Amino acid sequence: MVYHQVCGYDDLMDCLFCAIVAGEIPSRQVYADDAAIAFLDINPFHPGHTLVIPRRHVQDLLADPVVLEEIAPAIEATAKLLVDKLGADGLNVMSSAGEVAGQEVMHLHVHLIPRSADKPGLRELLVREPVGDVDEVFARITAP
Numbered sequence: 001m002v003y004h005q006v007c008g009y010d011d012l013m014d015c016l017f018c019a020i021v022a023g024e025i026p027s028r029q030v031y032a033d034d035a036a037i038a039f040l041d042i043n044p045f046h047p048g049h050t051l052v053i054p055r056r057h058v059q060d061l062l063a064d065p066v067v068l069e070e071i072a073p074a075i076e077a078t079a080k081l082l083v084d085k086l087g088a089d090g091l092n093v094m095s096s097a098g099e100v101a102g103q104e105v106m107h108l109h110v111h112l113i114p115r116s117a118d119k120p121g122l123r124e125l126l127v128r129e130p131v132g133d134v135d136e137v138f139a140r141i142t143a144p
C-alpha cells in the first residue's frame with residue numbers, strides 16, 4: 001500500500017488518474033488549477049477530447065457532494081479553451097458514474113468533447129472517427 005500525499009488515496013497503484021495527477025504517468029495537460037487538472041484523452045472520440053479530473057481521489061460525482069462544485073471552474077475554463085483554440089462549433093460535457101454507466105477509470109472524470117458542424121448530434125458523439133495527430137491537436141490547444 002502506498003499512501004499518496006497529493007490526494008490521500010491510500011493505494012496509488014490502483015488509480016491511473018491519481019498517478020497522472022502526481023506526474024508519475026505522463027499526460028498531455030491543457031489546464032490546471034488548485035482543484036483540478038485537464039488532459040487530452042488517450043483514445044479520443046473527436047479531436048480535442050479532454051478529461052477534467054479533481055486532484056483529490058473521488059470515485060464519481062455521486063460519491064462526494066461538493067466535488068463537482070470544486071472542479072466547475074476547471075470545466076468551464078477548459079471548455080472555453082478547447083472551443084477557442086480548436087474553433088469547435090460546440091461541445092459535449094459528460095461524466096459516467098459506475099460500471100453500469102460505462103465508467104472504466106474509477107476516479108471522477110468529466111469528458112469535454114469538442115464537436116464540429118459536419119458531424120452533428122448525439123448519435124455521432126460516441127462514434128470514434130480518425131482523429132489525426134494527437135500531438136498536433138495538443139500543440140494547437142497549448143499555443144499562446
Ligand code: AMP
Binds near residue numbers: 016025027096
Ligand atoms: P470512462 O469510460 O468514462 O471511464 O472514460 C475513461 C477514459 O479514460 C477513456 O476515454 C480512455 O480513453 C481514457 N484514458 C485511459 N487511460 C488514459 C491515459 N493514460 N491518458 C489519458 N486518457 C486515458
Ligand code: ZN
Binds near residue numbers: 009056058107
Ligand atoms: Zn484516483
